[in-house]
Amino acid sequence: MTDPVIAAATKQIMTCRDMGNVPVVRTFFDDPTFTATHVVHDPATMACAIVDSVMDYDPASGRTDHAMAQEIVDYVTAEKLKVEWLLETHVHADHLSAAPWLQERLGGKLGIGESIIRVQDIFGKMFNAGTRFARDGSQFDRLFSDGTRFMLGSLPAIAMHVPGHTPADMAYVIGDAAFIGDTLFMPDYGTARADFPGGDARTLYHSIRRLLSLPDETRVFLCHDYKAPGRDEYAWETTIGAERRDNIHVHDGVDEDAFVKMRTARDATLSLPNLIMPSVQVNMRGGHLPEPEDNGVSYIKIPVSGS
Numbered sequence: 001m002t003d004p005v006i007a008a009a010t011k012q013i014m015t016c017r018d019m020g021n022v023p024v025v026r027t028f029f030d031d032p033t034f035t036a037t038h039v040v041h042d043p044a045t046m047a048c049a050i051v052d053s054v055m056d057y058d059p060a061s062g063r064t065d066h067a068m069a070q071e072i073v074d075y076v077t078a079e080k081l082k083v084e085w086l087l088e089t090h091v092h093a094d095h096l097s098a099a100p101w102l103q104e105r106l107g108g109k110l111g112i113g114e115s116i117i118r119v120q121d122i123f124g125k126m127f128n129a130g131t132r133f134a135r136d137g138s139q140f141d142r143l144f145s146d147g148t149r150f151m152l153g154s155l156p157a158i159a160m161h162v163p164g165h166t167p168a169d170m171a172y173v174i175g176d177a178a179f180i181g182d183t184l185f186m187p188d189y190g191t192a193r194a195d196f197p198g199g200d201a202r203t204l205y206h207s208i209r210r211l212l213s214l215p216d217e218t219r220v221f222l223c224h225d226y227k228a229p230g231r232d233e234y235a236w237e238t239t240i241g242a243e244r245r246d247n248i249h250v251h252d253g254v255d256e257d258a259f260v261k262m263r264t265a266r267d268a269t270l271s272l273p274n275l276i277m278p279s280v281q282v283n284m285r286g287g288h289l290p291e292p293e294d295n296g297v298s299y300i301k302i303p304v305s306g307s
């Protein structure tokens with residue numbers, strides 16, 4: 001059975017490559033959180049999208065900073081780019097989004113997957129966020145579904161729902177470039193974990209197989225890199241062909257049960273990301289700090305449990 005979203009994305013990727021109508025991608029890597037922020041632009045119109053930005057955060061003091069985001073402002077300004085989109089691939093658990101801060105300075109519409117509503121429900125309950133926290137995705141300007149088409153300047157783009165790491169993960173295929181969030185990592189590092197609330201290894205396998213059915217030539221941009229053993233440099237760009245051939249967790253030939261067994265066993269050994277508590281509480285609000293309390297101060301909560 002053909003997958004209409006994959007068919008549409010494949011046509012888009014091949015047409016854009018044939019016509020030379022391809023985006024320029026500049027990546028900013030945040031070492032403390034191992035996050036790659038991509039600024040992707042259409043050279044014909046200079047329209048750009050900022051994918052998965054990072055706000056600096058010191059957990060000991062609770063202080064935010066925007067040095068990383070300022071680098072992006074400087075680049076966008078120097079290159080005379082026009083920000084049309086601020087895209088989040090998902091509610092990140094390892095860094096805080098700088099999207100609202102960037103939006104205030106550069107404009108653009110903030111987008112995420114429509115299943116954010118499910119993620120807001122899960123984390124809203126977990127953090128007892130109260131009635132002031134709207135769980136309807138209204139913190140975002142655009143909620144994408146699987147197959148939503150949009151434009152970046154003159155470049156066609158299509159959103160894909162790729163759940164598994166979280167229920168709301170999206171991939172954005174812009175021209176011939178796929179921004180795939182936390183699904184696949186570099187071929188020598190493997191795949192994203194699937195043990196966060198709402199995550200599921202079997203669902204992740206299906207999302208990854210969908211991504212791997214895009215054309216081999218598709219340029220692939222990742223959200224994270226952690227340097228694989230034996231590799232000294234961070235890397236964030238690969239291709240579907242390289243992932244199909246070489247991904248250590250899920251290359252062609254690895255079946256669903258084998259992947260789920262490997263992923264589940266590996267996830268059981270991983271500790272939680274350092275910034276999971278602030279990240280989730282800020283990112284579920286579209287990158288905004290929690291609503292201030294009656295003294296005007298925002299607080300990050302930590303649910304405490306004993307054994």
Ligand SMILES: [Fe+2]
Binds near residue numbers: 090091093165182
């Ligand atoms: Fe993530």
